[in-house]
Amino acid sequence: xxxxxxxxxxxxxxxxxxxxxxxxxxxxxxxxxxxxxxxxxxxxxxxxxxxxxxxxxxxxxxxxxxxxxxxxxxxxxxxxxxxxxxxxxxxxxxxxxxxxxxxxxxxxxxxxxxxxxxxxxxxxxxxxxxxxxxxxxxxxxxxxxxxxxxxxxxxxxxxxxxxxxxxxxxxxxxxxxxxxxxxxxxxxxxxxxxxxxxxxxxxxxxxxxxxxxxxxxxxxxxxxxxxxxxxxxxxxxxxxxxxxxxxxxxxxxxxxxxxxxxxxxxxxxxxxxxxxxxxxxxxxxxxxxxxxxxxxxxxxxxxxxxxxxxxxxxxxxxxxxxxxxxxxxxxxx
Numbered sequence: 001x002x003x004x005x006x007x008x009x010x011x012x013x014x015x016x017x018x019x020x021x022x023x024x025x026x027x028x029x030x031x032x033x034x035x036x037x038x039x040x041x042x043x044x045x046x047x048x049x050x051x052x053x054x055x056x057x058x059x060x061x062x063x064x065x066x067x068x069x070x071x072x073x074x075x076x077x078x079x080x081x082x083x084x085x086x087x088x089x090x091x092x093x094x095x096x097x098x099x100x101x102x103x104x105x106x107x108x109x110x111x112x113x114x115x116x117x118x119x120x121x122x123x124x125x126x127x128x129x130x131x132x133x134x135x136x137x138x139x140x141x142x143x144x145x146x147x148x149x150x151x152x153x154x155x156x157x158x159x160x161x162x163x164x165x166x167x168x169x170x171x172x173x174x175x176x177x178x179x180x181x182x183x184x185x186x187x188x189x190x191x192x193x194x195x196x197x198x199x200x201x202x203x204x205x206x207x208x209x210x211x212x213x214x215x216x217x218x219x220x221x222x223x224x225x226x227x228x229x230x231x232x233x234x235x236x237x238x239x240x241x242x243x244x245x246x247x248x249x250x251x252x253x254x255x256x257x258x259x260x261x262x263x264x265x266x267x268x269x270x271x272x273x274x275x276x277x278x279x280x281x282x283x284x285x286x287x288x289x290x291x292x293x294x295x296x297x298x299x300x301x302x303x304x305x306x307x308x309x310x311x312x313x314x315x316x317x318x319x320x321x322x323x324x325x326x327x328x329x330x331x332x333x
Contacts, residue, residue, distance in 0.1 A: 030060035041241035087141035105299030112191035134184035192289035
């Protein structure tokens with residue numbers, strides 16, 4: 001081989017290594033997720049090692065019982081990525097000024113009204129003065145769903161809200177188990193879990209809010225600006241996991257059961273942790289629950305705008321704003 005040819009081959013090999021075959025640069029990020037099957041693509045990606053396959057090193061990986069608790073954590077500097085419901089995302093941006101962008105959807109729907117069939121026969125029964133109804137605190141995604149039900153079914157707002165007892169989802173499930181609630185507005189998987197205690201699904205979010213955006217993948221603006229390649233990898237992993245969930249629903253429920261039962265012991269509030277440990281989240285429950293969500297990374301700006309406008313009308317944010325302020329879907333599209 002001539003010296004010229006040897007040099008040429010060596011040069012070509014260097015170019016190939018630089019442009020396409022070099023390993024991905026390791027990216028260090030902090031991530032937070034909701035303790036629900038809303039964040040299934042995150043839990044499954046973690047379980048399968050897909051984040052690591054994309055060179056994403058999770059220095060923090062924390063679960064939160066509610067989206068509102070997670071939204072508060074977004075103000076911390078070590079959390080740059082979150083799988084979180086759209087409503088608390090809007091609140092965090094509008095009320096707390098957290099600089100975030102929605103870069104992909106994760107699912108549509110995922111909320112339900114469950115009830116004791118012996119006490120509640122129709123939606124109007126929620127107005128009765130002796131009915132005990134559970135819901136998360138004001139401004140949460142489930143609370144916004146509650147208001148949609150009030151609006152769509154022309155219920156007396158004062159009567160229904162007067163029956164509301166505010167508590168987080170695991171506390172609601174425990175209260176139902178102990179006969180202390182007659183109905184509850186809950187996110188999945190908690191809503192489906194109540195069927196184990198004789199409650200029935202009276203409404204799901206599909207019934208009252210067509211195309212309702214459930215959760216989304218969000219990132220801090222700094223991460224998107226400084227490391228768009230990392231965000232692109234996150235969206236890629238989310239899409240891979242979402243496709244897998246839709247193709248392998250039985251195995252996906254088994255993975256989620258394992259992941260949630262492992263994480264649950266460390267994130268339940270201290271005052272309910274011991275009792276909550278008895279609330280095993282089985283694959284069978286998760287299979288039914290996940291079947292009530294539509295897992296997709298697609299997200300419609302029109303739906304996001306309608307959600308912002310509705311939250312503003314309820315008074316949970318001061319003013320409406322353009323959905324384009326929090327959307328950056330370049331990688332999802």
